Amino acid sequence: MQRIGVGLVGWGTVGSGVVRVMLENAGAIESRLGVPLELKRIADLDLERERPVSVPRSMLTTRADDIIEDPDIQIVIELVGGLGFAKTVIRKSLEAGKHVVTANKALLAHDGNELFGLARERGLSIGFEASVAGGIPLIKSLREGLASNRIQTIFGILNGTANYILTRMSEAGLSFRDALKEAQDLGYAEADPTLDIEGIDTAHKLAIASAISFGTPIQLDHVYIEGITGIDALDIQYAEEFGYQLKLLAIARINERLEMRVHPTLIPRNHVLASVKGAYNAVHIEGNAVGDIMLYGMGAGMMPTGSAVVSDAIDVARDILNHTPGRIPPLAFQFDKLNDIKIKPISDVSTCYYFRFAALDRPGVLSKISGILGKHQISINAVIQKGRHAQESVPLLMITHEALESNVRKALDEIDNLDVVIGKTSLIRIEKSAR
Amino acid sequence: MQRIGVGLVGWGTVGSGVVRVMLENAGAIESRLGVPLELKRIADLDLERERPVSVPRSMLTTRADDIIEDPDIQIVIELVGGLGFAKTVIRKSLEAGKHVVTANKALLAHDGNELFGLARERGLSIGFEASVAGGIPLIKSLREGLASNRIQTIFGILNGTANYILTRMSEAGLSFRDALKEAQDLGYAEADPTLDIEGIDTAHKLAIASAISFGTPIQLDHVYIEGITGIDALDIQYAEEFGYQLKLLAIARINERLEMRVHPTLIPRNHVLASVKGAYNAVHIEGNAVGDIMLYGMGAGMMPTGSAVVSDAIDVARDILNHTPGRIPPLAFQFDKLNDIKIKPISDVSTCYYFRFAALDRPGVLSKISGILGKHQISINAVIQKGRHAQESVPLLMITHEALESNVRKALDEIDNLDVVIGKTSLIRIEKSAR
Numbered sequence: 001m002q003r004i005g006v007g008l009v010g011w012g013t014v015g016s017g018v019v020r021v022m023l024e025n026a027g028a029i030e031s032r033l034g035v036p037l038e039l040k041r042i043a044d045l046d047l048e049r050e051r052p053v054s055v056p057r058s059m060l061t062t063r064a065d066d067i068i069e070d071p072d073i074q075i076v077i078e079l080v081g082g083l084g085f086a087k088t089v090i091r092k093s094l095e096a097g098k099h100v101v102t103a104n105k106a107l108l109a110h111d112g113n114e115l116f117g118l119a120r121e122r123g124l125s126i127g128f129e130a131s132v133a134g135g136i137p138l139i140k141s142l143r144e145g146l147a148s149n150r151i152q153t154i155f156g157i158l159n160g161t162a163n164y165i166l167t168r169m170s171e172a173g174l175s176f177r178d179a180l181k182e183a184q185d186l187g188y189a190e191a192d193p194t195l196d197i198e199g200i201d202t203a204h205k206l207a208i209a210s211a212i213s214f215g216t217p218i219q220l221d222h223v224y225i226e227g228i229t230g231i232d233a234l235d236i237q238y239a240e241e242f243g244y245q246l247k248l249l250a251i252a253r254i255n256e257r258l259e260m261r262v263h264p265t266l267i268p269r270n271h272v273l274a275s276v277k278g279a280y281n282a283v284h285i286e287g288n289a290v291g292d293i294m295l296y297g298m299g300a301g302m303m304p305t306g307s308a309v310v311s312d313a314i315d316v317a318r319d320i321l322n323h324t325p326g327r328i329p330p331l332a333f334q335f336d337k338l339n340d341i342k343i344k345p346i347s348d349v350s351t352c353y354y355f356r357f358a359a360l361d362r363p364g365v366l367s368k369i370s371g372i373l374g375k376h377q378i379s380i381n382a383v384i385q386k387g388r389h390a391q392e393s394v395p396l397l398m399i400t401h402e403a404l405e406s407n408v409r410k411a412l413d414e415i416d417n418l419d420v421v422i423g424k425t426s427l428i429r430i431e432k433s434a435r
Numbered sequence: 436m437q438r439i440g441v442g443l444v445g446w447g448t449v450g451s452g453v454v455r456v457m458l459e460n461a462g463a464i465e466s467r468l469g470v471p472l473e474l475k476r477i478a479d480l481d482l483e484r485e486r487p488v489s490v491p492r493s494m495l496t497t498r499a500d501d502i503i504e505d506p507d508i509q510i511v512i513e514l515v516g517g518l519g520f521a522k523t524v525i526r527k528s529l530e531a532g533k534h535v536v537t538a539n540k541a542l543l544a545h546d547g548n549e550l551f552g553l554a555r556e557r558g559l560s561i562g563f564e565a566s567v568a569g570g571i572p573l574i575k576s577l578r579e580g581l582a583s584n585r586i587q588t589i590f591g592i593l594n595g596t597a598n599y600i601l602t603r604m605s606e607a608g609l610s611f612r613d614a615l616k617e618a619q620d621l622g623y624a625e626a627d628p629t630l631d632i633e634g635i636d637t638a639h640k641l642a643i644a645s646a647i648s649f650g651t652p653i654q655l656d657h658v659y660i661e662g663i664t665g666i667d668a669l670d671i672q673y674a675e676e677f678g679y680q681l682k683l684l685a686i687a688r689i690n691e692r693l694e695m696r697v698h699p700t701l702i703p704r705n706h707v708l709a710s711v712k713g714a715y716n717a718v719h720i721e722g723n724a725v726g727d728i729m730l731y732g733m734g735a736g737m738m739p740t741g742s743a744v745v746s747d748a749i750d751v752a753r754d755i756l757n758h759t760p761g762r763i764p765p766l767a768f769q770f771d772k773l774n775d776i777k778i779k780p781i782s783d784v785s786t787c788y789y790f791r792f793a794a795l796d797r798p799g800v801l802s803k804i805s806g807i808l809g810k811h812q813i814s815i816n817a818v819i820q821k822g823r824h825a826q827e828s829v830p831l832l833m834i835t836h837e838a839l840e841s842n843v844r845k846a847l848d849e850i851d852n853l854d855v856v857i858g859k860t861s862l863i864r865i866e867k868s869a870r
Contacts, residue, residue: 137580145572148745289742297728310583
């Protein structure tokens with residue numbers, strides 16, 4: 001009986017999930033695939049560490065090459081992470097004629113175009129469902145389930161750590177620092193949380209999802225990135241008074257030009273994404289046929305990510321069994337149809353804004369500020385002046401109608417230089433609707 | 436250059452969506468598929484009716500056989516609906532060597548096992564993504580995206596008409612009749628709404644989704660079905676006071692035995708499905724690896740259903756191009772692995788309940804009722820007696836802990852025969868959590 005051999009390189013948290021899923025669900029997997037999907041070998045530099053799943057010692061090795069060179073292994077699962085050795089593992093696996101499954105969004109965001117090209121030359125598949133939104137079958141939905149659509153917009157909550165922190169800031173009124181510390185204590189954030197809180201991880205995922213949606217190569221360099229480290233809990237509370245929820249949103253939209261941006265974003269409280277709490281991820285997609293749909297689930301974690309990795313391996317195994325490697329192009333569109341859609345830089349983006357001005361409580365201040373805004377074609381939708389707290393300055397809150405980012409920046413430069421304004425203005429972008 | 440020819444049988448609302456998607460998105464489809472997907476012919480008995488899309492007259496015919504017999508057509512899209520002629524179209528198409536795409540949940544729920552068997556014998560594919568949850572790629576997610584999981588539970592809002600009616604009853608306090616009339620006036624409900632409001636359409640979809648999830652043949656006969664026609668707006672309001680939202684839910688759960696049921700269900704107001712309003716559909720799935728995920732979108736309508744039909748045709752076209760018909764078994768599991776899991780009848784289901792007793796306002800009534808409940812192992816979680824309205828009877832509301840349906844029925848028989856109870860007790864089942 002035919003069987004498909006799988007080797008795992010990198011036995012961390014997600015690796016343990018992959019092992020558990022492959023062992024615990026082996027029967028269900030074989031019933032679907034028709035042949036066994038067999039875990040043959042696991043490589044990791046540290047074989048002694050305590051892990052939530054155990055395997056026979058004979059299955060273990062410290063040398064990735066033992067997997068890459070094993071003739072009984074057809075699929076290499078790369079879970080090393082990062083850009084260096086992970087790339088070597090994937091390259092060498094492809095060069096050795098192995099198919100690859102990976103969860104490595106950083107690597108694909110940087111070098112995916114090159115690696116997909118190499119896989120194509122060799123007639124091999126690369127599965128990467130787990131790289132975006134963890135257990136949610138987002139890549140498959142975009143690439144196949146919505147294949148008849150022209151995708152117009154993606155709005156994603158793609159980083160559970162950042163979403164957990166913002167949820168706690170909103171619900172418990174914690175400061176950013178305290179919410180981050182809590183997330184670290186609970187294991188939701190790493191000791192070095194930079195990639196998560198600076199929006200970089202979200203940008204990696206958006207770059208991949210955007211390429212698949214719009215038929216372009218992966219273009220990480222064109223994603224505008226702003227993290228959540230500068231968010232004041234005060235602005236979350238005030239924005240809620242206006243009816244908004246704050247999320248770190250990945251936004252990609254095509255409208256002649258392609259805009260891709262990651263930044264803290266206010267969305268109406270009744271938007272489907274507003275209720276996505278804690279460590280959950282969700283992606284709201286608009287297609288010109290399907291309308292709007294949303295996919296929701298755990299975007300990280302041992303078992304959800306393991307689910308995506310192993311489901312991907314099943315897909316690749318079907319390619320092997322049917323002799324149809326690369327049956328679906330990795331970026332959804334045929335290689336020769338990928339094109340560089342012109343990028344809309346952040347300065348050309350139009351959206352609505354929330355401002356908090358640190359203005360002195362003097363007559364004429366509102367008039368000065370609104371005068372500068374008007375001069376830059378920024379029109380005001382709502383204003384609240386928070387009561388006097390016996391402080392010198394009072395928070396002056398404002399929601400604008402749609403305005404051009406470059407105009408907003410010019411206006412805020414002028415406003416922040418007024419002598420009645422004694423601190424830097426807080427700015428948070430708003431997306432009024434899904435559209 | 437190779438091209439895939441498509442014929443459409445049944446040019447109604449969804450048919451018009453299919454035509455629009457195929458024509459408007461032809462470029463994007465070809466860029467993904469690699470070859471054109473070409474609409475060759477449309478058959479409908481009524482060619483004169485005004486439609487939202489126009490095609491050359493030469494493309495039209497009143498004879499389905501013109502499509503089934505056309506050697507340039509490889510994929511027949513069946514959108515006739517119903518059980519009679521639709522089945523003939525699919526059978527004859529398969530017998531003529533054509534692959535099939537259909538949105539016909541009623542037909543598949545009744546005769547899917549037979550039709551899938553026939554397709555398999557002939558080495559052909561049947562796509563039916565559009566049959567459950569419209570534009571949402573649910574079938575693909577269950578069958579492929581979550582292929583590494585053992586699926587444990589499905590909770591679905593699968594009928595937009597029923598959900599619209601319940602949403603309006605909840606939000607505007609409308610009676611069932613008025614909400615139904617409004618839905619009909621707006622085109623959300625048909626002149627004969629029986630399939631939608633009696634839960635039958637939802638049951639068709641649940642039977643299909645359940646088979647794919649749990650590895651059984653389609654078993655419509657084993658779905659317990661209760662519609663929303665008996666729902667009193669009063670119970671929706673009272674249940675909201677207890678913190679619940681009412682939905683017509685499709686529930687399938689495996690726990691040694693398989694339970695499949697469709698009935699009005701109270702879910703906690705903070706459950707992800709509680710916020711699914713109006714004509715939207717959503718499905719909440721639990722897998723033993725992925726945890727809980729939810730897919731949300733439009734479950735019906737010209738363009739969303741057209742999106743699913745054409746995406747399915749693209750999938751089938753890939754099977755044709757790669758010579759891999761039936762690449763993935765229609766019911767997710769290999770034919771020889773499908774098995775009849777023992778069914779748990781509704782009488783053996785344990786769940787929580789909401790009761791509204793029409794009790795006389797006399798001393799000792801609560802004691803009598805709770806005595807009978809206790810005798811049948813039904814323990815009470817919460818009780819509210821609504822104030823006296825100078826009526827003879829007062830609504831006595833109760834939420835139970837988990838209890839066995841057969842015990843509940845025995846208890847209510849006794850209670851409804853008490854002389855202090857002057858009307859039939861209202862019963863609504865509760866699902867406390869996703870699990």
